[in-house]
Amino acid sequence: MRNQTMLNEFFLTGLSDLPDLQLPLFLFFLLIYLLTLIWNLLIITLIVIDSHLHTPMYFFLGNLAGLDLCCSSVTVPRMLFDLLKKSKISKMACITQVFFFIFFAISEVFLLAVMSYDRYTAVCQPLHYIRIMHWKVCVQMISSVWFLGFTYSLVHTLYAFKLTFCRSDIIESFFCDLPQLFQISCSDIFINVLLIFILGGFLGVGSLILTFLPYVSIFKAVLKMQVKGKRGKVFSTCTSHLTVVFIFYCSVMFNYFQPSSSHNFHSDKGVAIFYTVILPLLNPLIYSLRNQDFKTALQSVLWKIFPPK
Numbered sequence: 001m002r003n004q005t006m007l008n009e010f011f012l013t014g015l016s017d018l019p020d021l022q023l024p025l026f027l028f029f030l031l032i033y034l035l036t037l038i039w040n041l042l043i044i045t046l047i048v049i050d051s052h053l054h055t056p057m058y059f060f061l062g063n064l065a066g067l068d069l070c071c072s073s074v075t076v077p078r079m080l081f082d083l084l085k086k087s088k089i090s091k092m093a094c095i096t097q098v099f100f101f102i103f104f105a106i107s108e109v110f111l112l113a114v115m116s117y118d119r120y121t122a123v124c125q126p127l128h129y130i131r132i133m134h135w136k137v138c139v140q141m142i143s144s145v146w147f148l149g150f151t152y153s154l155v156h157t158l159y160a161f162k163l164t165f166c167r168s169d170i171i172e173s174f175f176c177d178l179p180q181l182f183q184i185s186c187s188d189i190f191i192n193v194l195l196i197f198i199l200g201g202f203l204g205v206g207s208l209i210l211t212f213l214p215y216v217s218i219f220k221a222v223l224k225m226q227v228k229g230k231r232g233k234v235f236s237t238c239t240s241h242l243t244v245v246f247i248f249y250c251s252v253m254f255n256y257f258q259p260s261s262s263h264n265f266h267s268d269k270g271v272a273i274f275y276t277v278i279l280p281l282l283n284p285l286i287y288s289l290r291n292q293d294f295k296t297a298l299q300s301v302l303w304k305i306f307p308p309k
Contacts, residue, residue: 107149120214
């Protein structure tokens with residue numbers, strides 16, 4: 001066997017090597033991150049304090065806002081740090097970042113499926129909605145979402161810890177992720193890739209079916225509605241959810257379900273920026289800007305803080 005130096009520290013290439021771009025990029029993404037924190041925290045706060053939003057739909061939306069906030073916080077602070085000062089990241093810290101990112105991302109996949117079922121029950125079985133989607137069921141669903149996300153991430157993380165690195169200490173990304181780690185590993189990654197395609201494919205396809213299938217019945221029910229105003233409100237809620245689902249699945253599938261040899265790290269960075277930085281900001285905007293209940297709740301809070309003269 002050849003003598004090989006095992007690497008335990010890595011450099012993240014970040015977004016750009018051009019010194020003149022470091023500060024503008026830092027300020028731009030810092031602004032996006034702060035807006036993400038503010039908007040998601042605002043949604044969670046409104047759902048907690050406004051009794052009109054104490055319904056299953058907004059309970060799930062609050063969890064989605066929490067996942068978006070956590071997912072962004074796993075990747076963006078490190079990216080901002082590297083834009084100001086380049087430093088190595090240890091193998092332990094790198095794989096820890098992988099664990100939390102996969103945990104929050106896959107939990108969001110399962111949560112989107114649960115939200116579809118909630119919309120199906122509300123539209124297609126309105127008379128039984130309260131009986132079916134009572135709080136005990138909602139808590140059980142959310143607990144299952146977080147448990148499945150944790151278990152899925154733990155499996156990948158345990159196998160990632162078995163990898164050894166000796167080819168390069170440069171990770172072609174602004175955060176640690178499995179495809180980039182596979183590129184610099186000198187271990188056999190067959191099991192790791194197989195886990196992504198089997199577990200990820202099975203759970204991903206299953207979640208995708210559970211997410212989109214209810215909308216067949218939903219749209220049939222909506223088209224039968226006689227009241228146009230009610231039809232428009234249901235369409236607005238459903239299209240917001242479908243928009244989030246479509247964007248999220250497209251970006252995740254592009255990143256994970258392609259052969260390692262076909263990875264173009266410049267395009268991968270662009271997609272990664274979208275679903276780790278931009279999407280956590282877009283999700284609350286997509287749901288809240290067209291939602292009258294959120295607008296009313298926000299207006300009520302603002303009137304309490306700044307009473308009209």
